[in-house]
Amino acid sequence: MDKLTLKKSDLKNRIRDIHDFPKQGIIFKDITTLLKDKAALKKSVDLLANKFKKEDIEFVVGVEARGFIFGAVLAYKLGAGFIPIRKKGKLPAKTQSVTYELEYGTDVLEIHEDALHEGSRVLIVDDLLATGGTIKAVADLVKAQKAIIAGVAFLVELKFLKGIQKLKDLPVYSVLKY
Amino acid sequence: MDKLTLKKSDLKNRIRDIHDFPKQGIIFKDITTLLKDKAALKKSVDLLANKFKKEDIEFVVGVEARGFIFGAVLAYKLGAGFIPIRKKGKLPAKTQSVTYELEYGTDVLEIHEDALHEGSRVLIVDDLLATGGTIKAVADLVKAQKAIIAGVAFLVELKFLKGIQKLKDLPVYSVLKY
Numbered sequence: 001m002d003k004l005t006l007k008k009s010d011l012k013n014r015i016r017d018i019h020d021f022p023k024q025g026i027i028f029k030d031i032t033t034l035l036k037d038k039a040a041l042k043k044s045v046d047l048l049a050n051k052f053k054k055e056d057i058e059f060v061v062g063v064e065a066r067g068f069i070f071g072a073v074l075a076y077k078l079g080a081g082f083i084p085i086r087k088k089g090k091l092p093a094k095t096q097s098v099t100y101e102l103e104y105g106t107d108v109l110e111i112h113e114d115a116l117h118e119g120s121r122v123l124i125v126d127d128l129l130a131t132g133g134t135i136k137a138v139a140d141l142v143k144a145q146k147a148i149i150a151g152v153a154f155l156v157e158l159k160f161l162k163g164i165q166k167l168k169d170l171p172v173y174s175v176l177k178y
Numbered sequence: 179m180d181k182l183t184l185k186k187s188d189l190k191n192r193i194r195d196i197h198d199f200p201k202q203g204i205i206f207k208d209i210t211t212l213l214k215d216k217a218a219l220k221k222s223v224d225l226l227a228n229k230f231k232k233e234d235i236e237f238v239v240g241v242e243a244r245g246f247i248f249g250a251v252l253a254y255k256l257g258a259g260f261i262p263i264r265k266k267g268k269l270p271a272k273t274q275s276v277t278y279e280l281e282y283g284t285d286v287l288e289i290h291e292d293a294l295h296e297g298s299r300v301l302i303v304d305d306l307l308a309t310g311g312t313i314k315a316v317a318d319l320v321k322a323q324k325a326i327i328a329g330v331a332f333l334v335e336l337k338f339l340k341g342i343q344k345l346k347d348l349p350v351y352s353v354l355k356y
Contacts, residue, residue, distance in 0.1 A: 021270040035262065038236075041253060041254060045254055065246060066262075070250070073250050084210060093208060
């Protein structure tokens, strides 16, 4: 193994724990330290892209804001188009929306109504799978446009939050698991 | 010229005008139609990357949220790290912040205080240069960490808003101008 080549197991060292963010008692997985490390960024993207390169992905869908990071890179790398899903009122043309549950209250995500089409092969990308509520909502938007969810990709999965249970029947891949 | 290869002049056809967004009287340049077109996305990224590939970029800095899209792809493509600049309260570790003027009131952007270091060669990326206020604020954050601004890259520049005047002395490149 070339010493300059990162291994997958090196990637966890590039993620730092931030205690009590966004609130008391939470240990937040901060991936900005991985993103700023060029070798770790490259390795992360390449692992994600290799996993889906045979899936004939037509569009990568990424969720505002952190989902845009790996989403856009994967679209470029896989030779696909990129579709942003945004919070209410941010997309300029006609949209379809979904309301989903947060810990307290609800939130709304939107997709342009002409973003996907029937039978499009779609890869949904976000940086981190926690409770799965956001990505479940994204999957509902994609399905409403009759597109095919060919994959759901995360850099990090927090297994103890069991978000995967909300995404059953979907082909989920996470590079790193905690 | 290969018919499958897009020319730079084809890219403007992939951007659509949305009238009266975000408010009455504004014609919004909607780049989501370019992003979803795989050939246009690739061509846009390649033009931006070619412009800066000899600049020995160590970090690409992108601004929440749309700046993450081209910012992250360029970081990957140039073999650099990616540094997100975010709105107040979104970054988990210790930050430095800048307050800047909006049309009505002010807003705050933050960078992690350990993001850059003295002498880092930085490329600042956003999708669109309008009045230049946001990117001027980003440049101030980068300079405060004593990094070198080796380039400022946009997909689109709205020349009639004269944002370039706020960025004088900086090496600005825009793929498309209106």
